[in-house]
Amino acid sequence: MNILTKTFSAPPVDVREIARYAGCRTENHDIEEKIRACVTEAQHLFKYTIVYTECPVAVTGTTVDFGVFRVPSQSLCRALAGCCTAVLFAATVGLEIDRLVARYGITEPSKALLLQSFGAERIEALCDRFGEFLKETTGKTLHPRFSPGYGDCPLCVQHDLFTVLDCSRKIGLSLTDTLLMSPTKSVTAVIGLEG
Amino acid sequence: MSVLTYLQQHITVLDGGMGTLLQAAGLGAGELPERWNLTHPDIITDLHRQYYDAGSHIVSTNTFGANLLKFSAAELEDIIKAAVQHARTAASQSTTEGEKFVALDIGPTGKLLKPYGDLDFEEAVELFAATVRLGVQYGVDLILIETMNDLYETKAALLAAKENSTLPVFVSNAYGADGKLMTGANVDAVVALLEGMGADAIGVNCSLGPQQLVPIVEQYLARSSLPILVQPNAGLPEVKNGVTVFNVLPPSFAETMSYLVERGIRVVGGCCGTTPSYIAAVCEKIRGKAPLPIQPKHITCASSYTHAVDFTDMPVLIGERINPTGKKRFKQAVREHDMGYILNEGIAQQQKGVQLLDVNVGLPEIDEVRLLTDTVCQLQAVVDLPLQIDTADPVAMESALRRYNGKAMVNSVNGKAESMARIFPLVKKYGGLVVALTLDENGIPATAAERVAIAQNILGTAATYGIAAKDIVFDTLCMTVSADPQAGNVTLSALKTIKETLGCHTSLGISNVSFGLPCREAVNSTFFAMALQNGLSAAIMNPYADDMLKTYHAFCALTGRDENCAGYLAFAAQQAPSVCADTHTLTLQEAIIKGLGDAAATLTAQLLTTTDGLTVVQNEIIPALDRVGTGYEQHTVFLPQLLMSAEAAKAAFGVIKSALKNETAADKGHVIIATVKGDIHDIGKNIVKLLLENYGFRVTDLGKDVAPRTVLEAVQSTGSRLVALSALMTTTVPAMEETVQLLHREAPGCRVIVGGAVLTADYAAAIGADYYGADAMEAVRYAEKIC
Numbered sequence: 001m002n003i004l005t006k007t008f009s010a011p012p013v014d015v016r017e018i019a020r021y022a023g024c025r026t027e028n029h030d031i032e033e034k035i036r037a038c039v040t041e042a043q044h045l046f047k048y049t050i051v052y053t054e055c056p057v058a059v060t061g062t063t064v065d066f067g068v069f070r071v072p073s074q075s076l077c078r079a080l081a082g083c084c085t086a087v088l089f090a091a092t093v094g095l096e097i098d099r100l101v102a103r104y105g106i107t108e109p110s111k112a113l114l115l116q117s118f119g120a121e122r123i124e125a126l127c128d129r130f131g132e133f134l135k136e137t138t139g140k141t142l143h144p145r146f147s148p149g150y151g152d153c154p155l156c157v158q159h160d161l162f163t164v165l166d167c168s169r170k171i172g173l174s175l176t177d178t179l180l181m182s183p184t185k186s187v188t189a190v191i192g193l194e195g
Numbered sequence: 196m197s198v199l200t201y202l203q204q205h206i207t208v209l210d211g212g213m214g215t216l217l218q219a220a221g222l223g224a225g226e227l228p229e230r231w232n233l234t235h236p237d238i239i240t241d242l243h244r245q246y247y248d249a250g251s252h253i254v255s256t257n258t259f260g261a262n263l264l265k266f267s268a269a270e271l272e273d274i275i276k277a278a279v280q281h282a283r284t285a286a287s288q289s290t291t292e293g294e295k296f297v298a299l300d301i302g303p304t305g306k307l308l309k310p311y312g313d314l315d316f317e318e319a320v321e322l323f324a325a326t327v328r329l330g331v332q333y334g335v336d337l338i339l340i341e342t343m344n345d346l347y348e349t350k351a352a353l354l355a356a357k358e359n360s361t362l363p364v365f366v367s368n369a370y371g372a373d374g375k376l377m378t379g380a381n382v383d384a385v386v387a388l389l390e391g392m393g394a395d396a397i398g399v400n401c402s403l404g405p406q407q408l409v410p411i412v413e414q415y416l417a418r419s420s421l422p423i424l425v426q427p428n429a430g431l432p433e434v435k436n437g438v439t440v441f442n443v444l445p446p447s448f449a450e451t452m453s454y455l456v457e458r459g460i461r462v463v464g465g466c467c468g469t470t471p472s473y474i475a476a477v478c479e480k481i482r483g484k485a486p487l488p489i490q491p492k493h494i495t496c497a498s499s500y501t502h503a504v505d506f507t508d509m510p511v512l513i514g515e516r517i518n519p520t521g522k523k524r525f526k527q528a529v530r531e532h533d534m535g536y537i538l539n540e541g542i543a544q545q546q547k548g549v550q551l552l553d554v555n556v557g558l559p560e561i562d563e564v565r566l567l568t569d570t571v572c573q574l575q576a577v578v579d580l581p582l583q584i585d586t587a588d589p590v591a592m593e594s595a596l597r598r599y600n601g602k603a604m605v606n607s608v609n610g611k612a613e614s615m616a617r618i619f620p621l622v623k624k625y626g627g628l629v630v631a632l633t634l635d636e637n638g639i640p641a642t643a644a645e646r647v648a649i650a651q652n653i654l655g656t657a658a659t660y661g662i663a664a665k666d667i668v669f670d671t672l673c674m675t676v677s678a679d680p681q682a683g684n685v686t687l688s689a690l691k692t693i694k695e696t697l698g699c700h701t702s703l704g705i706s707n708v709s710f711g712l713p714c715r716e717a718v719n720s721t722f723f724a725m726a727l728q729n730g731l732s733a734a735i736m737n738p739y740a741d742d743m744l745k746t747y748h749a750f751c752a753l754t755g756r757d758e759n760c761a762g763y764l765a766f767a768a769q770q771a772p773s774v775c776a777d778t779h780t781l782t783l784q785e786a787i788i789k790g791l792g793d794a795a796a797t798l799t800a801q802l803l804t805t806t807d808g809l810t811v812v813q814n815e816i817i818p819a820l821d822r823v824g825t826g827y828e829q830h831t832v833f834l835p836q837l838l839m840s841a842e843a844a845k846a847a848f849g850v851i852k853s854a855l856k857n858e859t860a861a862d863k864g865h866v867i868i869a870t871v872k873g874d875i876h877d878i879g880k881n882i883v884k885l886l887l888e889n890y891g892f893r894v895t896d897l898g899k900d901v902a903p904r905t906v907l908e909a910v911q912s913t914g915s916r917l918v919a920l921s922a923l924m925t926t927t928v929p930a931m932e933e934t935v936q937l938l939h940r941e942a943p944g945c946r947v948i949v950g951g952a953v954l955t956a957d958y959a960a961a962i963g964a965d966y967y968g969a970d971a972m973e974a975v976r977y978a979e980k981i982c
Binding site for chain 1 (some may be wrong): 305403542
């Protein structure tokens with residue numbers, strides 16, 4: 001089994017998306033100005049790292065067998081319908097944004113909120129960028145990514161993903177006993193590959 | 196021969212990768228390699244033998260992940276016993292000549308330590324300790340702590356090794372391409388901590404190939420006075436024809452390692468992707484090369500979890516404001532365990548440009564051991580400056596030093612035999628840059644010569660503990676000049692002599708000099724300039740005192756310490772008064788609604804010249820807050836705006852509170868707030884806290900990851916009638932339920948409101964909460980009803 005890590009360059013920043021994560025339902029010039037200041041302050045803090053592996057997919061009844069572990073989940077079966085292989089991955093933008101959010105949580109909670117939203121936008125952008133990368137390198141059709149906890153998929157699948165991908169050593173991502181990820185701006189998921 | 200004796204004279208060769216070879220031998224993905232010590236003894240023994248045959252002097256046991264998180268105590272013992280045995284058998288089977296040592300291999304736990312993970316520091320120490328004790332029991336020659344990508348966990352492992360063995364300890368960290376550990380430490384910070392705690396050899400492994408590691412290794416060679424070890428990967432992994440291969444082959448691997456030996460590294464080996472053939476190639480290439488002598492570096496520094504601050508020709512500023520002495524508000528914060536206030540003091544001082552923070556929370560009536568340790572840990576979650584731990588209680592000092600992530604400054608030791616006997620062992624064990632006061636059993640000498648004599652005595656005693664002069668900073672004690680006209684001269688004379696003749700760095704608490712005098716700023720800043728001119732290395736000072744900063748920047752510019760006056764110019768640019776143009780056209784209400792904190796503060800101060808504080812609150816602040824709050828509830832104002840307004844209102848309240856010192860501000864009641872056990876998210880909690888404070892509630896914030904019993908204790912000690920709990924994930928809701936149940940059972944008069952991403956009104960009712968707050972405004976409305 002080949003476990004690979006990859007570091008991406010920074011994807012373009014979407015200020016409107018950050019505003020949306022912060023709870024702005026309509027366009028708001030003042031808030032977007034403030035977000036731009038946050039972007040300037042924090043954009044150099046992010047790392048864009050992913051650890052991933054491609055593995056076979058075998059569906060039996062309502063269980064998916066990745067060869068390395070099995071997941072009992074109808075939702076996941078549906079998400080991987082028609083796929084012979086899937087990519088398991090863990091992505092993180094690093095711990096520094098968590099530190100900055102904690103710091104502003106004490107001095108300026110509004111800024112903590114915006115930075116938190118910036119982090120959310122960054123990790124999503126990283127996952128999207130990774131999807132494009134997979135599309136280019138595999139030439140296959142990608143199914144939408146599916147994370148532990150979606151639908152009926154148990155959250156404890158995190159344990160299996162973390163063991164197989166060796167997340168802590170490879171990208172500095174760890175799991176708490178309560179299955180929270182640290183750094184918090186991180187994603188683990190499965191992407192089905194078809195064709 | 197011991198490995199350290201051997202190392203003094205020879206380049207010492209470690210082994211190469213294990214994981215890659217085990218996978219080739221059939222180890223499955225997700226299978227624990229350590230178990231192969233029991234199930235595949237012949238394969239493990241043979242791999243070790245191949246490394247000895249290739250020329251390794253040290254083989255590390257197959258115990259990278261052997262700890263109590265992954266194995267039961269019984270299995271752990273079987274694994275380590277077998278692992279050591281396999282290495283010993285391999286050594287006896289190998290036909291090559293040369294020394295053969297066995298290292299107990301210790302890798303990271305895979306868990307992240309608090310505050311950003313959930314593994315407690317002491318739990319981590321205990322996990323490593325169990326492994327170390329077994330390694331010692333089964334007879335390893337040394338301990339190799341490796342692939343550590345977090346500095347705090349590295350400290351835990353090294354501490355465990357030191358506390359449970361007398362064996363040599365080698366420590367190796369894994370760096371990213373940015374030259375830092377995953378959790379942010381640079382080489383200077385790593386070296387400072389590991390040297391301070393007495394590692395025997397330090398260095399780098401994993402993550403990168405040999406060429407990419409060269410710049411990081413160069414930094415080690417420049418900073419460290421220890422033997423340096425290097426175990427690179429065989430380059431970067433690539434997948435070719437469905438198989439992982441590494442892109443650096445033995446000849447070029449050996450080439451770079453040979454270069455690094457010529458640069459001065461002492462211990463060589465390999466990590467992921469390297470095999471016995473890599474080690475053989477390295478041995479061949481370095482054969483006959485004599486090791487370069489290791490030069491002591493004499494660097495005086497303190498460090499944090501990210502970087503080190505060096506004491507050089509540039510004076511260092513140490514912020515003094517985290518200290519209750521003479522500060523009523525700070526005393527209140529210490530008594531009430533108001534961590535938010537204390538942390539704010541730390542962040543604000545950093546923004547003023549200090550390079551270190553003094554931390555003193557000593558008050559007679561508090562549990563200083565607990566509070567000092569808590570303060571240090573919590574500061575290290577949000578401030579990356581090195582800390583100077585300031586306490587007269589040696590137990591509190593040890594507790595804080597133990598938990599400190601880095602090499603702290605220790606404030607202080609003095610020339611009394613008792614003081615040195617208590618403090619020096621702590622400095623030796625945990626590392627530290629210790630401030631030594633030139634006083635002894637006879638008090639503070641009146642003459643400079645006597646103070647220098649005490650300094651010499653302190654240096655001599657420190658040396659007997661193995662503490663070098665570079666790790667001592669002398670404070671020649673700044674006395675009050677109003678009581679003794681010669682006080683300033685004596686202090687400065689002693690300072691100059693110590694700097695020039697003993698070659699040691701110096702530090703002074705500047706503000707003492709002006710006690711009892713009016714217009715203290717003038718005395719302080721002038722004395723500061725004189726001290727700098729006499730060779731002062733560091734000042735413990737008030738960074739809010741503009742005169743002190745002016746003196747500092749002017750001194751640096753005037754003495755060739757500030758190229759092109761760049762530092763001075765940047766400082767001067769910040770001195771221009773900030774223009775609050777809006778205050779001419781805005782009302783206070785408008786400033787709050789628009790979320791303009793500075794304008795709100797200025798306008799409040801203006802209003803207070805003609806109106807009393809309570810009227811400003813009633814007529815301006817409350818109506819503005821209500822408008823924003825209503826707008827939020829009606830979805831015309833969004834969360835960031837609500838918070839900005841709340842912050843502006845807080846700024847206005849701050850001005851009013853300091854103006855009416857003797858009047859009691861509005862107090863609607865006391866609320867305890869916390870994120871529940873197991874949950875490390877606190878942004879939602881912080882938002883609710885801010886709004887509650889705005890609306891006149893006193894809020895005790897217990898932080899995140901708070902045990903049910905801690906919440907109950909807070910309710911019982913404060914008599915609060917409302918607790919607000921936050922949880923983000925379904926996995927932490929059980930802890931919330933437990934807290935709710937405990938409160939209802941033991942504190943029946945207290946109501947509990949809950950909130951957080953996964954909760955709903957039904958879910959909240961199911962776990963027994965009294966109310967579900969969908970957002971921060973609902974929490975405020977409920978609190979207004981209850982309290």
